[in-house]
Amino acid sequence: MTKYIVDQSHSHIGFQVKHMMVSKVKGGFDSYTAEVEATDLADLTDANISFEFDVASINTKSEDRDNHLKSADFFDVAQYPTIQFQSTNITKSSDCYEVAGNLTIKGVTKQVTFHTEFNGKGTNPWGQEVYGFEAEAKINREEFGLTWNAALETGGVLVGKEIKIIVELELNRVQ
Template sequence: MAKFVVDQAHSALGFEVKHMMVSKVKGQFGSYSADVEAADLTDLTTASIAFKIDVASIDTRNEDRENHLKSADFFDVENYPTIDFKSTSITRDGDDYKVTGDLTIKDVTKPVTFDVEFGGKGTNPWGVEVYGFEAEAKVNREEFGLTWNAPLETGGVLVGKDIKIKVELEVNPAA
């Protein structure tokens, strides 16, 4: 098994959620670490993948919203500073993959499956092999204890239940 590193300058860990039942709020986490090991990343079924996300690095382009998300109403970063994911199985789905693993938010761990598309393999101008992947999963935030909400005068709620997690990765062999 070889170790691979995520090129964070060419990767992103993001999310989107319905806002006021009419639009979407998007955000990302700027700080995270990843452990990726595989015999061959052109066949992701050989891989073991783990992520640790620094929740305090959340960026939604709105400081007030970010501070609320970091509070005990949502992520409670003082007590739960990371979101963690560890793969438990990886299977082929045609040319793509299903990566299932344990996702831990706050003190709740649940299985989540990401639909993963292999973007390809190339060699950068410095002779280093790079691999690209895009992944997406949908989770119900309330199942992870993120239950805060506010009713709207017109009916409905301020924040949707379903969160789309979107991951874009460029990885290369560890030096």
């Protein structure tokens, strides 16, 4: 098995959630680590994939909102500073992969499946092979203890339950 790491300058780990039932708030994590081990990244079926996100690095382009997300109302970074993902099973379906694994948020672990596309492989100007992937998954935030919300006068709630996780990766072989 060969080890690969994420090129963070060419990757993004993000999310989006409905806001006030009419728009979407998007954000991401600026600090994370990831490791992928595979025989060949062009075929992920035997890969071992792990991620760890520094929750304090959450960035939604609003300092007040980011501070609220870090508080005990949401992620409680003082008690739960990281989010982890560890793959458990990967299957190939046509040109896509279903990457199933354990996602742990606030001490709660649930099985989540990322629908993953291999975008291809290339060689950068320094002669290093790079591999590109995109993946998405949807979770119910309340299942992970992220239950804070506020009712709106017009009906509905401030924050939607469904979170879309969006991963865009460029991976490099560990030299």
